[in-house]
Amino acid sequence: MDASESPSAVFHRSLHTNPIPIIGASGNYLHLSTGGKLLDATGGAAVSCLGHGNKRVKEAIISQLDVVSYVHSATFATEAAEKLARELVESTNGEMSRAYIVSSGSEAMEAALKLARQHFLESNPPQPRRTRFIARHESYHGTTLGALSVSGHKARRAPYEPMLLPNMSRVSACNAYRGMIEGETEAGYVDRLAKELDEEFRRLGPENVCAFVAEPIVGAALGCVPAVRGYFKAVRTVCDKYGALLILDEVMCGMGRTGTMHAWQSPLIDVIPDIQTIGKGLGGGYAPVAGVLISRKVTDTLFGGTGAFAHGQTYQGHPVSCRAALEVVRTINEEKLVDNVAAMGLKMEELLKQLVLPLPHVGDVRGKGLFWGIEFVKDKTTKEPFDPKENVAMDIHEKGLSGPHNITLYPGNGTVDGKVGDHILVAPAYNVTADVVELIVQKTAAVIKEYFEQSRE
Incomplete structure (x- = not known):
């Protein structure tokens, strides 16, 4: 879409595409204008530490x-x-x-x-x-x-x-x-x-x-x-x-x-x-x-x-x-949420290393608490990164936003030297439960698996 034809008056980060409209948010979910919802596994850029709609705040x-x-x-x-x-x-x-x-x-x-x-x-x-x-x-x-x-x-x-x-x-x-x-x-x-x-x-x-x-x-x-x-x-x-x-x-x-x-x-x-x-x-x-x-x-x-x-x-x-x-x-x-972060972080680490790290093209899983990164590589043995033109992290992020996954995964690049290398972040709210941690990791694994299976067909 030409920028002059855009219905938005906002100077968005991209002038060619408009961001996804959010009409509401509660707990761990963002609600879409289409009637669907996204599991917010990142809190934006690791921001929404109490989730959305906290009554006290x-x-x-x-x-x-x-x-x-x-x-x-x-x-x-x-x-x-x-x-x-x-x-x-x-x-x-x-x-x-x-x-x-x-x-x-x-x-x-x-x-x-x-x-x-x-x-x-x-x-x-x-x-x-x-x-x-x-x-x-x-x-x-x-x-x-x-x-x-x-x-x-x-x-x-x-x-x-x-x-x-x-x-x-x-x-x-x-x-x-x-x-x-x-x-x-x-x-x-x-x-x-x-x-x-x-x-x-x-x-x-x-x-x-x-x-x-x-x-x-x-x-x-x-x-x-x-x-x-x-x-x-x-x-x-x-x-x-x-x-x-x-x-x-x-x-x-x-x-x-x-x-x-x-x-x-x-x-x-x-x-x-x-x-x-x-x-x-x-x-x-x-x-x-x-x-x-x-x-x-x-x-x-x-x-x-x-x-x-x-x-x-x-x-x-x-x-x-x-x-x-x-x-x-x-x-x-x-609410002793720092203790919950530590406990749920251990669970997230265990599940990420069990379900995500063994996947093809996942080079490394690292982090602490509820702050985890997943690095993608072309070759797990040599740690060779993907060509930036392949847009791996951003494409995985966009696939996560689509059905049936409906999850936010925060993308990043320049992981290796500031120019090449791809990763995503997972950083849920501090009051997340064990069930939601499991759901986040399962969905993350499914997104990554589907992306690389389809991109290599």
């Missing part, structure tokens, strides 16, 4: 509208923002001291980068030369120019490369499936990656590096790849050696998604970041909200310096978004 939003819907945060404070920040700080057992609430993960990363820079400008003595950031290949930290600059996903960077910041560099991702050498132990792999990071610090000049940025479990860019045990402790050691900050991006993998409230609280990670970004599961899709959690070290530096963060946004600490997020966090805590 809806009532909380309405109650906030009766109090105040907006004030400017430079002058005014609200109870909703104060209580949300307190809840978030307490969820870290006091390891983080303040919360800065914004509207999206990209905004959170922009704020985190600026905050890291300001920390060194106001440290005693000041360290103004620290302007460099080190991140990882095949990473994704947001779509705005600063966040995209630190990201390593080549395909997403490509159109804007001439506009991106030059003070970012990258080291290898911790991706055991793709990165470990045959016969290499996890400890050996960690040592090799730590050495690579150390060498990058020395190449740039340690006095020039502001922070190392990484996702504890890489989401959309790599398909739920967790770090191997010991990796982040080694990374923390390198950062501390050279006096740089550690920024952990938990926009997609945090807020209970992987079986602990914060991914860094898992024994697999077991380090405390200096700055942490959160999003998606923070508001559960009920309001646009994200945030930055800030360690006492960084807070104390600014407190002893200018006493202010040289950054601000119109919708910072938006009362309705804060109230929605507060109710989401309270619901997660009161």
